[in-house]
Amino acid sequence: MFVSQAWPGLWRMVALALVLLVSLGVTQPVLAQADPEREAATAVGGVSPDTWRQVRSGETDANYRDTRFDTNYNLINASGEAWRQLRNRWVSPFGLIAIGGMLAMIAVFYVIVGRKELSAPRTGRKLPRWPLMVRSLHWTVATLFIVLALTGLNLLYGKFVFRPLLGDAVWGGMISASKIAHNYLGPLFGILLIVLLARLLKHNWPRKHDLEWFKKGGGMVGKAHVDAGEKLWFWLLATVGLAVIISGLVLDFPNYGQSRDTMQWANIIHGIGALGLTAVALGHIYIGTIGSEGSLEGMTTGYVDETWAKDHHNLWYEEVKDQAIGEETLASDEPTTDETAGRST
Template sequence: MLGLMVALLLMCTAFPAGAETGEKSQAIQIPNPSADLWREVRQREALISGKSQVKGVDSGTLINPYGQQWREFRMSQLIPYGGYFLAGVLILLALFYAVRGKVKVNAGLGDKKLFRYTLYERMIHWFIASVFLFLAITGLVLLFGRSLLIPVMGQAYFSLLASACKEGHNLFGPVFAVALLLVFIRFVRRNIYQKGDLTWLLKGGGIVGKGHVPSHFFNMGEKSMFWILVLVGAVIVGSGLILVFPVFGQARMTMELSHVSHAITTLLMIAVILGHIYIGSVGMEGALDGMTTGYCDLNWAREHHAEWAARCEQEGEVLTESEVARLRGERMAQASPPGVQEVGQ
């Protein structure tokens, strides 16, 4: 009886009802209740929201399709095109140097000096420069390191480097905000655009071509770089604070947009700073003296900041190298403790 029952069950399974009448069996179509949900997810058109007792900005968001869009943009567009952009800037600077060469002082460097920057101004300049270079290097490691450094140093060592860069980047990011504020307060008055700045720009500032273009204490190029530093730097600081301190009530979408704006503006700032470093190092003779010693050469000032140099000469502010050395010695003596001064004497 058991065998007959098993055989009958197998026959019913193999030949369902309707086979005897020649009718084809048809599967019962049951609609998937989640079909519309996943169709919207695949289209990436909107957030899928629900209700939750957990209180938070994104607690009611079940699926955020924009996260995938952000990831695809970062991997397929931001990283490769950002790398091409920086490489292009370096190539253009190298080609420009090969064609133009170093901008020399036509009259040559002499023994007459003009006082240009105070000690405090030089300190905040190098302060923001060092902090920005550190943030730029650590940020570039985090952005390009996975594709460039892992093949060289391996995943284990890169993970240590990336972790250290991330912690250092987050730590010194707010420091850059403080440095930017100090630079703005100190230099904003001398970076207001004046009459003649547009002429300087149209003539290439003496960098493009051989013409002499007079300017004030800061020329149009230096003023433009200052405002790029302030305005673009403000975006970098604002987006960085949103990324570092996720306690402002920002949603994930806000974090994604902040990451994109932070990366793009930082790449732009790095390109501008590369041009600034080029001019201050190999691009122009005498350009770095003011920020290293506080004094600039008189002939250099006449050729690059003629209106400011003429005013200084009229007011009798021209100094010789011996006078500059004497003033430095007096400042060092005043800044040194009594015991140190006695040993020096």
């Protein structure tokens, strides 16, 4: 009777033991998977945080470096991040300040001073100013400059302006077109700019009276074929412009062994130089168009009025005043005008 009463209790104890054994068998793998040390060791091959810090700093062996090129860059490119910060925090704001500041100064100057009119009525007698070749080079280079400036500005700032307005699809097409135009027209601009600079070099050597021109802020201070302000623009193109061309070629043709550092510095130099030239070019465009009466005619027709020559380039006027041609004669003798203009330059 005692045995028959004990059997149910024994069965319950055996069943409980089996349940405990099964539960231990299930929970043991779960505990093993939840072990942080074992998980980290199997997931990343035992790479510790200290090793990742060494990878970032470059203090590791060749196994953690990009061995495809002659460089010591590793899995984390700290130099590239430094370039990105310099470009975004300094170069981009510099462009906005330079270009925006120039536009603001032009607007204020035009409102306060207005257009510079001729000091006397036009005489109707024209002096040969620029020959056809110079004018053709000038307008070709100017057109390329404007296209490169607009495409470059789009590449730098377009994502902040056009992307929110037009959407990703249209903006993506604009960026792609801008990149292609910029890359292919850049070398052509460089070649033609060098040709134009070589053609105009003889007119732009510094002279003593140029310093007087700067001291007096312009005006009638011995202005020959080009004044000191025009010479300053010429030499900016000859120095900063050439730096922009060379850095652009480095970026355009990355398959000649340039290191990543070289490419990054070329990008910074290209951006600063191009943005600065764009800002100064706005002043050049203003003075040559709405800012000064009669200035644009010299680069469109090749001739300027005597009054304009006296006002803007008095020394040059004394040299060429005997070549003055009446408007009627000029209109009837148009095919020979470029030959005459060529002799004056």
